[in-house]
Amino acid sequence: MAEKGIKTQDWAAFRAEAQRMLEAALDQMQQAADRPWQPVPDDIGARYAVTAEALGPQAAVDRIIRDVLPYHGGNTHPRFWGWVQGSGLASDLISSLAAAAVNANMGGRDHGANYMERAVVDWTRARMGMPESASGILVTGTSQATVIAFQAARLRVLKDLRKQGQGAVRLTAYAGEGVHNATLKAVELLGIGSDNLRMVPLADGKLDCAALAEMVASDKAEGAVPFLVVGNAGTVDLGLFDDLNALADAAAALGLWLHVDGAFGAWTRIAAEPYRSLSDGIGRADSIALDFHKWMYVGYDCGMALLRNEEEHRAAFAARPAYLEGAERGLAGGEPWFCDYGIDLSRGNRALKVWTALETYGEAAFSEAITGNCELAALMAAEVEAQPQMALGAPVVSNVCVFTARRDLAPEAQSQVNARIAQTLQESGEAVFSTTRAGGRVMLRAAITNHRSREADVRAAIAAVVREASK
Known part of the structure; x- marks a missing residue:
């Protein structure tokens, strides 16, 4: 019977095309200054139309070099400063090759990639000044990290939330004017509602803690349950930083979970002064959302949620049906599993990009x-x-x-x-x-x-x- 299905018939030919693709990718990175964004051709959609016929690796590489590499988003160019987008690293190419070859599923089980993610989480936690008992998980970016943090924050005040839902409880959250849209999306997605995200005025570019206290008191008087305040480590429009120490004091006094949106600005923790002090106090947060694909420059996508209390983090997401039961030995070992700390069960090896970058260039x-x-x-x-x-x-x-x-x-x-x-x-x-x-x-x-x-x-x-x- 003839062999059917997906197969590589000629590994020598495939190896040659892979090496040609590698050279083209290296040229793309080395010549980034000569390859800015350009408008896409009118027929680009037709060029990308999927063909049913197998054309082979040579044709695929031809099309990538001709129709994919030239029409990028521009963020690899040295004069790209639009929005807040990272520029990617040459080391990403090395890590991507290894990641594709291994094809690790980072949901759990006992294999090396999970130990690497724990090492990257530990390195990040230490740089942010969080305690050794804190936990973390690599995610798509700050938007997903924010949802993870907010869900854990809800469980702090609603212990039976996962079984009973939020019901008629009106939770209120607080953020300074100009907070990133990720916060708004998170409160909408979790059923808190955008009307219950209260925008606190700024004083000298920072969240006004006195105004926060007044708003919390007013909302409590109306029967709401204030539960969370968001501090900014680098606002998206102007790059402003809240006084995170003052905000941590206020959150403790008001009984609020302190979340810090540090999508890019959290990385001032490893900058020189005077920039490092902008994020002083970030380690006092209950949770931090940050991205590696912005100000740590690694390729998309790669973010992290850090939570001070591992038990609260795990309680928000852990679920082990029979087919995910762990074991003391074998591949089903390797506790803890990252699927117990986030939304995804199937997860790629984002840690490898960060680890390779740090190993290659140094902190x-x-x-x-x-x-x-x-x-x-x-x-x-x-x-x-x-x-x-x-x-x-x-x-x-x-x-x-x-x-x-x-x-x-x-x-x-x-x-x-x-x-x-x-x-x-x-x-x-x-x-x-x-x-x-x-x-x-x-x-x-x-x-x-x-x-x-x-x-x-x-x-x-x-x-x-x-x-x-x-x-």
Whole structure:
């Protein structure tokens, strides 16, 4: 009977195509500065149409080199500062090869990858200043980490939540104005409701703890159950940091779970001063959400949820039906299993990307890169202030610079100019700024989480803004 199904008939030919793909990937990374984002062709959808016929590895590699590599999102380019996107690392290529070959399922069981994830969790926990008893799990990103943390926080106040649901209990959560949309999505997804996410005013760019106390008291008087407050370690629009020590004190006094959104800003913990002190107090949180694929630069996707209390973390998710029973010996051993600490049972080996990056470059290199990104944001601010027609939208605190190209125009005209410049420079491949709103105007925004960026890139990008602003 003829062999059927999926098979590699000619390993020598496959090896040759894999090596050709490896060389193309290395070229893509090495030549990142010459490969900015570009508009996709009109027929790109047709090019990606799935064919039923087997064309073989040579045809697949041909199509990837021709139709996939050129039309990337641009975040590998040294002048990409749009939104908050990481730039990826050359070490990701090495870890991805190993991950594909092993194909580990990180839900549990006794194999090496789970020990690696525990090592990465321990390293991160220590850098954040959490106790050795804290637990963590690698996830898709801060959005998923936020859901995991909020679910554990709910169980602290509603012990029978997993069996009985939230019922008529009105839980209220609190966050400073400008909190990331991940928090809003989490309260909606968990059935808390966006109306019960109370936005606390800021004082000097930080959550106002006095206003928080007043809001908690008011909500309690109306029969609500306040349960959680979210602190920011780097707001998405302006890169602002709450006073996390003051917020930890307030949360303890008010009986609230303190969650810190540290998607990118948590990594100031390994930066040099004055940036490191921005996140002082983060280790006092009940939970932290952070990303490696932003300011630790590793490839997408890779985030982490850290929780101070391992028992509360496990209680929120542990479930072992008969087919997942553990054992003292064999492959079903290896407790604890990560499926008991999060949403996913089937999980890829994200830890390998982080571990390989740290083994390859060393922690000091990441510290220097993160510090350097903040220094580049300060340089960009200085370049903006040196231009008579430009102005900052807010002081630069960390790695985010928001500015207008034409402060001499009316607000609506400024918005139009800034939006046009962002689009023009994206399309020309010169630089990628995103936009945001500040002071009632659309402004240009650079979030510098790019290890490839240099001073020359900042100066060239601002020069391009000046040129376009004069048109």
